[in-house]
Amino acid sequence: MTREEILSDIKTRFQNDIIDDFDKSPARVYIEVQPRSIVPISRYIFKELGARFNIASGLDTAENIEILYHFTFEPINLLLSVRVKLDKNSPEIDSLSGEFHAANWIEREMHELLGIQFKGHPNLKRLLLSDAWPEGVFPLRQDYSEWDKKAVRDRGVK
Amino acid sequence: MKKTTIIPIGPYHPLQEEPEFFRLKVDGEKVIDLEVEIGYNHRGIEKLSERKTFDQSTFVIERICGICSTSHPFAYTRAVEDIFPMEVPPRAKYIRTIIGEGERIHSHLLWLGLAGHFLGYNTVYMWVWKLREEINDIMEILSGNRQSYAMFKPGGVRRDIKAEDFPAVLKKLESIVPTLTMLKKAVESDPVLHARTKGVGILTYEDAISYSALGPTSRASGVARDVRKDTKIGAYADADWNMIITKNGDVFDKVVVRILEMFESIKIMKFCLKNIPDGDIDADITSVPPGEGIGTYEAPRGETFHYVRSDGTNSPVRHKVRAPTFMNLPTCHSTVIGQTVADASIILAAIDPCYCCTERMAVVDPDGNAVISGRELVEMSRKKSAFIKEQMGIEKLPLDNIESL
Numbered sequence: 001m002t003r004e005e006i007l008s009d010i011k012t013r014f015q016n017d018i019i020d021d022f023d024k025s026p027a028r029v030y031i032e033v034q035p036r037s038i039v040p041i042s043r044y045i046f047k048e049l050g051a052r053f054n055i056a057s058g059l060d061t062a063e064n065i066e067i068l069y070h071f072t073f074e075p076i077n078l079l080l081s082v083r084v085k086l087d088k089n090s091p092e093i094d095s096l097s098g099e100f101h102a103a104n105w106i107e108r109e110m111h112e113l114l115g116i117q118f119k120g121h122p123n124l125k126r127l128l129l130s131d132a133w134p135e136g137v138f139p140l141r142q143d144y145s146e147w148d149k150k151a152v153r154d155r156g157v158k
Numbered sequence: 159m160k161k162t163t164i165i166p167i168g169p170y171h172p173l174q175e176e177p178e179f180f181r182l183k184v185d186g187e188k189v190i191d192l193e194v195e196i197g198y199n200h201r202g203i204e205k206l207s208e209r210k211t212f213d214q215s216t217f218v219i220e221r222i223c224g225i226c227s228t229s230h231p232f233a234y235t236r237a238v239e240d241i242f243p244m245e246v247p248p249r250a251k252y253i254r255t256i257i258g259e260g261e262r263i264h265s266h267l268l269w270l271g272l273a274g275h276f277l278g279y280n281t282v283y284m285w286v287w288k289l290r291e292e293i294n295d296i297m298e299i300l301s302g303n304r305q306s307y308a309m310f311k312p313g314g315v316r317r318d319i320k321a322e323d324f325p326a327v328l329k330k331l332e333s334i335v336p337t338l339t340m341l342k343k344a345v346e347s348d349p350v351l352h353a354r355t356k357g358v359g360i361l362t363y364e365d366a367i368s369y370s371a372l373g374p375t376s377r378a379s380g381v382a383r384d385v386r387k388d389t390k391i392g393a394y395a396d397a398d399w400n401m402i403i404t405k406n407g408d409v410f411d412k413v414v415v416r417i418l419e420m421f422e423s424i425k426i427m428k429f430c431l432k433n434i435p436d437g438d439i440d441a442d443i444t445s446v447p448p449g450e451g452i453g454t455y456e457a458p459r460g461e462t463f464h465y466v467r468s469d470g471t472n473s474p475v476r477h478k479v480r481a482p483t484f485m486n487l488p489t490c491h492s493t494v495i496g497q498t499v500a501d502a503s504i505i506l507a508a509i510d511p512c513y514c515c516t517e518r519m520a521v522v523d524p525d526g527n528a529v530i531s532g533r534e535l536v537e538m539s540r541k542k543s544a545f546i547k548e549q550m551g552i553e554k555l556p557l558d559n560i561e562s563l
Contacts, residue, residue: 139205
């Protein structure tokens with residue numbers, strides 16, 4: 001399939017789920033979707049269209065917690081990033097780890113670094129941070145100050 | 159009643175230089191479950207990058223790993239350039255490609271040596287690491303550093319490479335080929351190596367897709383993925399080279415893919431050195447506008463992925479780094495389960511998890527003279543071959559012809 005066919009296919013199939021799309025350059029496309037429809041869209045892109053799941057990157061913006069799921073269509077050199085915006089007070093989204101194994105670790109990482117809940121993840125425990133890291137302190141949130149008092153005390157440093 | 163035993167490997171294992179913890183659950187000799195724990199070495203580089211300027215970040219992320227010290231800056235600079243989008247000057251593209259391929263050869267050699275070491279083949283280890291010195295010397299001639307070349311900056315490269323160095327580099331590259339060919343023959347025909355790696359730790363095509371395996375790990379399973387071919391970055395589109403794909407997915411195929419890739423890398427390096435265009439090496443970026451950019455590069459282990467978001471100030475708002483091992487390590491779940499414990503170490507090592515050992519190695523006496531000569535090493539290697547020959551009742555091995563090289 002060509003680039004245009006893939007994009008129009010996704011747009012017609014999920015027209016109620018897509019909020020916004022941004023055609024940045026020949027190799028980069030961003031689409032923003034409803035958080036509730038991330039599983040069917042990702043499943044379609046990964047399994048039916050045969051894209052590769054690169055990784056997801058979460059970030060804390062002024063208004064929302066954002067996740068970008070990056071998919072690559074290798075034969076046509078297209079990187080499609082699916083953006084979801086989550087509520088900052090209780091960020092929550094369905095897990096993709098049931099669809100493909102590659103989503104498993106990155107969801108655990110985003111869970112501990114950004115405090116996003118992934119519903120249906122089989123093993124949502126810490127991946128990178130130490131066990132001594134305090135609960136409810138998320139180092140990649142904007143309101144995290146580097147020398148968080150709780151974090152320092154729990155690691156035995158005055 | 160069946161009894162399950164847990165065998166811990168790591169976090170500080172004498173064989174593996176970096177802390178990773180594998181908890182193998184075994185039933186008798188057979189591995190039935192695996193848990194991987196990482197995070198012992200988490201350095202918060204993504205967070206650190208938010209406090210550096212775009213230029214300074216290049217150095218920070220170069221220090222993520224000594225072995226991938228080109229791949230991370232390569233992907234990062236492409237991500238910054240993708241924010242605009244802008245093109246780097248052609249000469250800078252060629253220089254980037256040369257440095258990237260040099261790194262690939264040294265990284266694959268490093269892994270091959272370690273793989274030999276894992277299998278109890280210290281002759282392979284010594285041979286390969288001696289060969290790796292040559293490529294480190296090449297990088298020293300070109301960039302001034304044996305490791306952490308510091309050649310990259312957003313918009314181009316930091317230093318030029320000099321035409322007067324090229325003959326020496328080309329000569330050294332040529333000198334690597336016969337030794338590599340010898341290694342290839344040895345791997346192709348060594349019955350013990352076959353016995354240890356063929357049909358061991360198979361990653362199926364379906365699992366390679368589902369885990370999004372990258373680099374040689376996926377190409378050994380028949381998945382044709384290579385950022386260099388797909389996105390036509392640098393000088394890769396100009397050079398004539400092949401993507402190496404095999405389809406068995408076992409450890410042997412991963413060895414074969416890496417060895418054959420080194421020949422392709424030498425081809426690309428030679429092409430670039432002969433055809434490098436004149437001109438600027440840097441497209442002087444004065445400011446980075448608000449926006450987001452994604453950069454990828456095929457590191458020796460697989461695709462490195464960088465996501466950078468800018469808000470118009472001089473440092474990134476968010477910088478996401480995804481190293482290839484992050485995707486490849488979970489594939490151990492599908493490769494190691496069902497295998498024997500004795501094979502577990504080579505299977506876990508077959509994805510080339512990032513070992514950051516960059517020390518130089520040589521056997522010398524106190525006066526600094528080399529004690530073991532190349533000929534003596536050959537002699538040692540021959541003795542070992544003779545032993546294997548005797549054990550397996552085989553007449554002749556290609557290693558017997560080593561003297562002709």
